[in-house]
Amino acid sequence: MKLIKAIVRPNKVDDVKDALGRVSLPGMTVTEVRGHGKQKGHTAIYRGKEYDVSLLPKMEIEVVVPDNLVDDAVAAIITAARTGEIGDGRVFVIPVEQSYRIRTGERSDT
């Protein structure tokens, strides 16, 4: 069982959601985040004055998947979120030791 954490462009969230649905992964958590990687943001100018936009708005998608679906899920995310330009984002795969369903207290595998 793995936690897949993807940082993507805000406008790509719907595409990623649809793509994950197609590989039978309907559940996910989406968070509004800000950050930068290699892209490092830039300086914008408004009415003659510079202001810093180094932290760019991004969306973070988290989804827990069974080990056998990890590759499909990552491929689906990358395909959907990719534009080819700097700033497309990152995907992290993190091992998950255990998972519990809060409503019932049962331990679950996904």
Added chain:
Amino acid sequence: MATSLSVESAREELSAAAARGEGGRTALRRFSDCVDEFLERLFAEAPRAAVASLIVALGGYGRRQLCLHSDIDVLLLFDGQIEEAEEKRVRSILHPLWDARFSVGHQIRQMADFAELEIDNPEFLLALLDARAVAGDPTLLDRIARRVRSPAAHARILDALKRLIDERHARFNDTFYQLEPDVKDAPGALRDVWAARTIAAITDPAVIDRGASDRSRLDEAEEFLLRLRSILHVEHKRNNNVLSHENQEQAARLMRYAGAPRQQVERLMGDYFRHARAVSRSLEWVRQVAPVPVAANLVRSRDGIRFVDADYADAHPESWLQLFQTAIEANAAVTDGTLAWIQQRVERHRPEEFFPRPVNRAALLAFLRPRAGLYARLSEMHDCGLLGRMFPEFQAIFCRVVRDFYHKYTVDEHTLLTIRNLERLATRAVKGRERFSALVDDLAQPELLVLSLLFHDVGKWRDEDHVEESVRMALEMMRRLELPEESIALVEFLIRHHTRMSLVAFRRDTEDPEIVRQLADLVGIEERLKMLCLLTLVDVEAVNPDTLTPWREELLWRLYVDTYNHLTLEYADERIEHEESGLRALIAGRPADVTEPEIARFAEGLPRRYLQLFPSEEIYRHVRLSRDMHPDDLHADLKRKDSLWELTVATLDKPFLFSNICGALSSFGMDIARGHAMTNPNGLVLDVFQFTDQERFLELNASGKDQFLNVLGAVISGRTDVTERLRAREQSVLYRRRAGVTPTPPVIHADNQASRRYTILDLVADNALGLLHRVSRVISRHGCDVDLVLISTEGQKAIDVFHITKAGAKLTDAAIADLTADIHRTLEA
């Protein structure tokens, strides 16, 4: 003389009534009527005057309570200049009065004296409240009375009256328990009766009856005090109103109190104090609860704003909006009783009845300006059914429920919340949103944004395609209100595209310049962009408390900035082309006197945004202005536009042209608020400036416009040195920088990338007289051509964007460095 004899017999009659203890209201009225007759005869017999005239009774005489030795207060009015004939007439009236042993308090005035009501003389205004036409043309008094009845005059009278009461009471140590009371001036005496009635009359006549001593109790006290006063005048043989110990015995006897003399006096004084207490309590009550007049037929009481005369309000539904407007201005609510009153009656009126005339429709737009209290008042109007009656389209979404994952409120409340959010921006009530608040300040017509918000979701009364339906309903409303076409176009645009910017900001790749360009194409000009951005922000925020996250706010702001920069920096590259649809539409709709070739010759090559900046009628006006243009010709037009003035100049380009026009404006003290300077490929320059005339030069001087245009012509042709003209004004004490105010250093940003053709100078500096002139002069001195300029202000900051070239090309980096350094030096000098 017969007239004197009749006055004498009237005096005897009043004295006899007083001696019987019956010199109260009836007797005084008879005496006043007799004096009226005397004056009427004098008026009729006096030599004719050239102009209409009138004798007006004031004070106690005006109230028909003239006592035996009271002064006769009269005002002699003339409807024109007082010349010799009028003076003769005055003498023929006053001399017999004096001969008849009257003590006369007279004023002689021309109607012109009342052109501006003497608001600074509230005692006189107070006297006018009791004014009564005695002889002559009564319409003269009506003309004055109309002014005295204004809320402003009433408020001043009220203040003055309260002050006069306090001063008078202080003379009596603020107690009515006087052993030898003055029955006119003492606390609880006659003046207090009149004061209580006056306060009620100019605020709320019903207020007296709600107090501990009602109207009949006050009448009873007045009758008693007048009877006493009549006795005192007979006894003293003059205008003396003090009820001394000696007079008390006499008065008690004349008023037929029972018992021995001592008991009679005790009973008299017992009655006196009983009446004085009733009067004092009544006055105190009226002073405490009397509402303050705040507008025509409107008062402010402790629980809010309400109508004074409900019958008048009932017959004039067009006055209802003023109730809420006044509540905003007074930072108060409308009273619950008034809202209930409206609710009971609102269904009787059709929407048109609330805005029957242009002035009512203008008042509606003024009411909708975003400011503190607008949401609260709109909510009151909605709750009592008035908003839905004024706008039946809005009623369609009353308590409308739309089920989705996001919306937390009914459609009507969501709508009103958008307006509350805008109000909070306008009042800077939300910390961290100052950048959006600044956009509200920038808007020329923020009320149109509020109108758009009010209607942006009305189409949700049905389940599908609410945007189209909202547009349809809004158009119906705007046609009904007869809004100008450009306002209709703006509101329609905002409603039609009200979801567009959130879609782009939150769902599209805003890093993609093409996405930004498309949005810039859609909005066309900064004003629309700002409005759409604000609409989006307040709309998203009103969906539910969590929708507008700082993250979304940032996305929206960045999209705004990128689009704004595209509009202001890159627009020069997008020119009106020969077969362009906007140009074709302009040609198709042209009036008979404007030809197709002249439109094409004028507009082709101007920036495309020109077609969105100005409505068609304005463009045709520009075309006419640019006809028959020769070198050194200057075709200019100056007109009033709302609170600003607008100067339109068409001429052929030449060095220092822009600088000279700005200098000419500044040399008259004009403060340029916004403007556009454009040049077409034929070298035709069209500059449009909107400015405030701070010194009201154009308004106050009939020849001001001609004088200004003459100076402008002389400056452009080089006959007058504008720098010299400006220097004198800059040294004026009026424009000296205040000591202790630290100027903000100017910011100049040069951009050689944004436009293919131009170097762009973006200047942000403290607004100052002649700023544009000085900066553009430096640019011209560096040999640069100023082809396009955008002028705007944000509070005290001037924000100007110059598109410049040198010898037809962009500037080199070295030239930019030289130029910006020089501008800095000029501004900091």
